[in-house]
Amino acid sequence: MTQSVLVTGxxxxxxxxxxxxxxxxxxxxxxxxxxxxxPRARDLGRVEFVRVDLRSPDIGQVIAxxxxxxxxxxxxxxxxxxxxxxxxxxxxxxxxxxxxACQRSSTVRRVVVRSTTAVYGSTPHDPAVxxxxxxxxxxxxSGYAKDAHEVEGYVRGFxxxxxxxxxxxxxxxxxxxxxxxxxxxRYFGQLVPPTVLGFDPRLQFVHEDDAVEVLxxxxxxxxxxxxxxxxxxxxxxxQCMRRAGRxxxxxxxxxxxxxxxxxxxxxxxxxxxxxxxxxxxxRAVETLRLAATLGWKPKFTTAAAFDDYLRSxxxxxxxxxxxxxYFTRR
Numbered sequence: 001m002t003q004s005v006l007v008t009g010x011x012x013x014x015x016x017x018x019x020x021x022x023x024x025x026x027x028x029x030x031x032x033x034x035x036x037x038x039p040r041a042r043d044l045g046r047v048e049f050v051r052v053d054l055r056s057p058d059i060g061q062v063i064a065x066x067x068x069x070x071x072x073x074x075x076x077x078x079x080x081x082x083x084x085x086x087x088x089x090x091x092x093x094x095x096x097x098x099x100x101a102c103q104r105s106s107t108v109r110r111v112v113v114r115s116t117t118a119v120y121g122s123t124p125h126d127p128a129v130x131x132x133x134x135x136x137x138x139x140x141x142s143g144y145a146k147d148a149h150e151v152e153g154y155v156r157g158f159x160x161x162x163x164x165x166x167x168x169x170x171x172x173x174x175x176x177x178x179x180x181x182x183x184x185x186r187y188f189g190q191l192v193p194p195t196v197l198g199f200d201p202r203l204q205f206v207h208e209d210d211a212v213e214v215l216x217x218x219x220x221x222x223x224x225x226x227x228x229x230x231x232x233x234x235x236x237x238x239q240c241m242r243r244a245g246r247x248x249x250x251x252x253x254x255x256x257x258x259x260x261x262x263x264x265x266x267x268x269x270x271x272x273x274x275x276x277x278x279x280x281x282x283r284a285v286e287t288l289r290l291a292a293t294l295g296w297k298p299k300f301t302t303a304a305a306f307d308d309y310l311r312s313x314x315x316x317x318x319x320x321x322x323x324x325x326y327f328t329r330r
Contacts, residue, residue, distance in 0.1 A: 002029050002069070003028045003029050003030075004028075004029055004030040004031075004066050004067050004069050004070070004107075005022050005028055005031050005032070005068070005069070005070045005071075005072065005219060006032045006033075006062065006063060006066065006070070006071045006072070007019045007022065007031065007032070007033050007034070007047075007072045007074060008034050008035065008054060008071075008072070008073050008074050008075035008098065009073075009075035009077075009114075010033030010034065010035050010047070010074070011036070011037045012035075012074070012077075013179050013181070013208070014074060014114075014208060014211055014212065014215075015033070015035070015075070016033075016040070016044060017208070017212045018072065018212050018215045018216065019031055019033045019039075019047045020044045020045055020047060021216050022072075022216065022219060023044060023045035023046040023047045024045055025216075027220075028220075030066060031046060031047045031048065032047070032049075032050055032062065032066050032068065033047045034051075034052045034054075034062060035049075035051070035052075035075070036052070036053050037051070038051070050062055054090070054093075054095070054098050055089055055090065055093045055094050055097055056097070057097065057101075059101050060097075060100070060101035060105075063101050063102065063107075063108065064105065067107045068105065069107055069108060069109050069110065070108070070111075070112070070219055071098070071102055071108060071110070071111045071112070072112045072114075072219050073098060073111070073114060074114050075091075075094060075095075075098075076091050076116075076144070076147065076148060076151065077090060077091060077144075078144040078182070078183070079144075079182075079183060084143070087144075087147070088147055091144075091147035091148075091150075091151060092147055092150050092151060092154075095113075095151045095154055095155075096154055099111075099154055099155065099157075099158045102158065102162070102165070103158060103161060103162055109164075109165060109166065110165065110166045110167075110168075110219070111155075111158070111166070111167045111168070112170065112218045113151070113155050113167075113168070113169050113170070114170055114172065114215070115148050115151065115152055115169050115170060116145070116148045116171060116172055117171045117172065117173050117204070117228060117230065117283055117285050118144060118145035118148060118274055118278075118283075119136065119140065119145060119148050119152060119171060120134065120136045120285070121136040121138050121139070121145065121274075121277065121283075122201075122274070122278045122281040122282060122283050123137045123277070123281055124281055125137045126281065126283065128284065129284050129285060129286045130284070130285045131228070131285070131286045131288075131289075132171070132226045132228055132286075132289055136149075142272075142274065143272045143273055144274060145274045152169060152226075155169055159224070166222045166223070166224045168223055168224055168226075169225070169226040169227070170214060170226075170229050171226065171227065171228050171229065172206055172211060172229045173204040173205055173206045173228075173229065173230035173231070173283075173302075174203070174204070174205050174206070175206060175207075175208055175211055176205035176206065176305040176308070177207050177208030177209065177305065177308060177309055177312070178308065178311075178312030178313075179208060180208050180309065183272070183275055184275075185309060188240065188244055188246070188309070188310075188315075189315070190246075191246070192246065192247060192248065192249055193241070193248050193249075194248065194249045194250075194251050194256055195237060195241075195249065195250050195251070195256075195279065196250070196251065196253050196256050196276070196279055196280045197250040197251055197252050197253070198250075199237075199279070199280045199281070200237055201237050201278065201279060201280060201281055201282025201283075202234040202235070202236060202282040202283070202284050203234060203236070203237060203283075203302070204230040204231065204233075204235075204283065204284055204285065204302050205230070205231055205235075205302045205305040205306055206229050206230050206231050206298060206300075206305065207231060207298065207299070207300035207304070209300065210229075210231065210298035210299055210300055210305075211229065213298075214227075214290070214294075214298075217294055217296070223293050223294070225289070225293075227287075227289055227290045228285040228286060228287050228289070228290060229287065229290060230285055230287055230302065231298050231300050231302040231304065231305050232287075232297065232298065232301045232302065233302045233303060234282075234284050234302055235302055235303055235306060237279065237282070240306060243303075243306060243310060244310055244315050253276075253280065256279070257276060260272075260275070260276060
């Protein structure tokens with residue numbers, strides 16, 4: 001059977017890597033990468049790039065013309081490039097248009113959607129660990145987390161209407177790795193990162209290599225359902241700071257929020273409301289369903305993924321505990 005795969009969001013790092021990996025698979029006949037701007041990667045092999053805005057009905061023509069059999073939706077953005085309204089249109093309206101095109105298609109047999117563990121939120125009343133069946137204590141009401149929550153609702157609706165299509169939703173923890181550029185990697189890249197006074201949240205990461213491998217498997221195998229994706233284990237924020245050799249500045253929550261707004265206005269960092277929630281309360285998810293379904297688990301633990309990021313940026317860590325305690329207790 002002819003396999004034609006369409007990957008959205010190929011101008012971003014993970015999307016471009018996935019498209020390149022799929023194009024190297026001899027069992028896949030065509031890989032079409034779509035985005036509003038060309039990918040930065042120089043060598044994507046056989047990937048055919050098509051410039052298209054998902055908010056337009058043109059995506060349906062691309063799917064029909066290429067007889068696409070698998071769609072991998074990687075185009076959700078977590079940081080507004082222009083405005084929050086434009087970001088919401090891209091994430092939510094773009095996904096609606098894409099799913100509508102898939103629903104009309106007679107060739108699409110598999111749809112994989114990248115989501116985020118941010119859909120669970122971050123509150124002081126959260127369970128110790130979220131499973132895929134857990135409901136958020138508080139439904140996200142702003143930013144990327146809210147968009148992802150709405151997108152997942154549309155994906156579930158699509159799955160009900162097209163039961164003949166294998167539909168997979170992947171809730172990724174924060175990406176980490178040498179080439180990942182995100183609000184969180186930029187946060188840890190600061191010389192003196194601010195923290196919220198009185199909080200030491202648990203964090204989970206997924207290495208970019210493991211993220212690409214999970215996506216590759218889901219794009220070439222039939223595994224319907226929703227899956228959490230994260231490296232094994234957790235790190236406390238204080239442990240991250242120690243590994244990075246950083247002395248943080250504990251700030252009261254209102255001061256942290258004000259600093260975040262100033263940093264966003266200056267284009268330095270993105271301390272969004274969901275970022276503030278994560279830095280306060282953290283989040284941990286269970287990944288047993290993924291391991292049981294694939295018979296595989298990420299090669300990088302959360303700690304190993306973070307250490308690889310540090311090495312790639314030349315960040316030396318392991319502050320002496322006595323030094324760290326001296327400053328954090330003052």
